[in-house]
Amino acid sequence: MGVVALLATVASGDRWSPETSTSTLLPTADTYVQADAPTSNFGSSPRWSVEGRETVWREALLRFEVPVPPGREVVSATLRAHSEAAAPDTEFVEVRTTRGDWVESEVTWETAPEPGALVGEVGGFSSGSWVEWDVTAGVPAAGGQVDLLLMTSARRWLGFPSRDHPSVALRPGLVVATAPVGSRTVPPLPPPVDVPASVRLPEVSTGPAGTEDVTIAAVGDMNPPRNTSPDSASGRNAARITAGLEDGSLDHFVGLGDFQYTEGTCTALTSYWAELWGAAIAQTYWTAGPNHDVEPGRNDDLDRFMNGECPGSSTVSATNRSLGGFVDALDFYSFDVGAWHIAVLPAAAWRYDRAAAEAMTERIDADLAAAAEAGRHLAAVYHEPYFTSETSAHDRYDAIKPWIDVLWEHRVRFTLSGSQHNYERSCPVDNADRCVPDGMVAFQVSTGGIDLREFTSRPDYVAERFDDTWGYLELTLQADGSFTWQFRPTSGGMRTDSGTRAAEPAE
The missing domain is CATH 3.60.21.10 (Metallo-dependent phosphatases)
Known part of the structure; x- marks a missing residue:
């Protein structure tokens, strides 16, 4: 999994300058954590998933290393993942920054970082389709390590192939565009605020039974x-x-x-x-x-x-x-x-x-x-x-x-x-x-x-x-x-x- 850049092209006729270049990056780490399996690690899973039911809450974690050449800066970043389930127009998958570090082979629900600022959200996608989130605001202009957390309040499983999926073509990626310094127009993110309990379960009982029908x-x-x-x-x-x-x-x-x-x-x-x-x-x-x-x-x-x-x-x-x-x-x-x-x-x-x-x-x-x-x-x-x-x-x-x-x-x-x-x-x-x-x-x-x-x-x-x-x-x-x-x-x-x-x- 040492591959970082899958391709690099020079864009022409796009919405930036002719000097804009793009590359698609594979995650250097990705996994998910699950509230009803609070001490389990899923770092080698061929897919990650999100789910918002009280008894089976899942969040996904992705990490990218974004290289930026001297004299250039990130002007656009799009997270792409191939969905294995559908979500209606009324249900969304959020992408947030994270607060705290994590290790793919060790992270669990109990040790996962807290969600940070909201970067983007997408709903209304079908099974077997590519889902794209504009995450530019979550990627520093200078690049470097980018950690993203995905979550949903949808009462359903929404899964996506991970970097360990046997089909390379279905693995997630981050499409990053760079341009000369001074081209970026994305405002910085506001300071992160606590995600309310109604959106994320701060702790989940490992007791006997759920309360949902x-x-x-x-x-x-x-x-x-x-x-x-x-x-x-x-x-x-x-x-x-x-x-x-x-x-x-x-x-x-x-x-x-x-x-x-x-x-x-x-x-x-x-x-x-x-x-x-x-x-x-x-x-x-x-x-x-x-x-x-x-x-x-x-x-x-x-x-x-x-x-x-x-x-x-x-x-x-x-x-x-x-x-x-x-x-x-x-x-x-x-x-x-x-x-x-x-x-x-x-x-x-x-x-x-x-x-x-x-x-x-x-x-x-x-x-x-x-x-x-x-x-x-x-x-x-x-x-x-x-x-x-x-x-x-x-x-x-x-x-x-x-x-x-x-x-x-x-x-x-x-x-x-x-x-x-x-x-x-x-x-x-x-x-x-x-x-x-x-x-x-x-x-x-x-x-x-x-x-x-x-x-x-x-x-x-x-x-x-x-x-x-x-x-x-x-x-x-x-x-x-x-x-x-x-x-x-x-x-x-x-x-x-x-x-x-x-x-x-x-x-």
């Missing part, structure tokens, strides 16, 4: 073979969900497996699924279904795709970003949103490696116990459903019963699954199929775009279902453990389902 969309069984039609059932679902993520009405997308039919290879995922759903990747938590998503020795690309490793798609999912790297499609993981803890169970492991699946049971148990002890409300995600009606293709997936027992033991509030190509919601149900006040509400949402299937049986615990409508489930998870749900139809019979589950009674 979180709204997610969830669906599985999404894209037919070779489909890129916006007017298809898959395309309509993708458009609605990505629009919600971009306008802030949705915080996350939870993909319930079977993303791309018939095999989710790198080629199929980048050529077809990503054409419709790609704008959602950065805010996607995911689980894999057997066969279409993962089958060892034949089809094992979904986990690479979600980590930005497939040619033609470098965006990293929320899952991989929050866990800091590659996540195997056949392994267990969990994540926190707001006051909730969501366990993602790889049901496919029971098909391909039963011993590994059995061994995960203890890990899942310990994970849920720790989250409950920390005061979080619990939910679970897996692809193949346990609480479900029969269809011509599938019935309940009995293999995961040991995990269902663990979910019941910890009184998980709801579960999300897919696979059946229809929609179902259960009563609050226990591990013996009984409707009980403290049971799990099981949602089976496989209406993402694949041909629908009729039901051939109806268990007593099924409270609502339909098999003629494509759409997705929208859930708002509240800090007190209550939640609301709304099935959002997008095509077909346009059926819907909605309701509220109250918070658990205080003990």
Whole structure:
């Protein structure tokens, strides 16, 4: 990373003099810090990001060394970064100076410098676009070391490739123009003032739970073979969900497996699924279904795709970003949103490696116990459903019963699954199929775009279902453990389902 200047040109016919010259500089350091990981360092990350949600506050730090020849001065400086997410016109990313030093390989939220004076701000950009900030006021006329801090109040993740990104063409840069001394017209910055707590969190609790409501969309069984039609059932679902993520009405997308039919290879995922759903990747938590998503020795690309490793798609999912790297499609993981803890169970492991699946049971148990002890409300995600009606293709997936027992033991509030190509919601149900006040509400949402299937049986615990409508489930998870749900139809019979589950009674 010793390269500083990528190019140098002499500008002609520009807004300065014919003697103006420009160069594009790479950062000499860049990283981000994260409030809910206050002692973690992300200095080698291939991307940096900003985010303004109370429970997941992120700020980015960039450093440039700006050489200025004798007799010249900086007359213009533009920071350029390639966005991996979109922001509407009402949400901005600010660039500020910093107050204090930092070291790329060591800086954390606890040790990061405070923001200084506001240099510039930009909003209203799309995913996959170059975002440019005029930061001239933050670059001294004589050049030298320039430290910038980026932040936002937007309640969404906004990520950009860093200097460590594998694609050189996507790395950030500072475009600096110099001219003979006396050419600069930019006024000096005012003295820095404290950034109010309403703009930046001065300290973040590492205690149990956030206080914000979180709204997610969830669906599985999404894209037919070779489909890129916006007017298809898959395309309509993708458009609605990505629009919600971009306008802030949705915080996350939870993909319930079977993303791309018939095999989710790198080629199929980048050529077809990503054409419709790609704008959602950065805010996607995911689980894999057997066969279409993962089958060892034949089809094992979904986990690479979600980590930005497939040619033609470098965006990293929320899952991989929050866990800091590659996540195997056949392994267990969990994540926190707001006051909730969501366990993602790889049901496919029971098909391909039963011993590994059995061994995960203890890990899942310990994970849920720790989250409950920390005061979080619990939910679970897996692809193949346990609480479900029969269809011509599938019935309940009995293999995961040991995990269902663990979910019941910890009184998980709801579960999300897919696979059946229809929609179902259960009563609050226990591990013996009984409707009980403290049971799990099981949602089976496989209406993402694949041909629908009729039901051939109806268990007593099924409270609502339909098999003629494509759409997705929208859930708002509240800090007190209550939640609301709304099935959002997008095509077909346009059926819907909605309701509220109250918070658990205080003990």
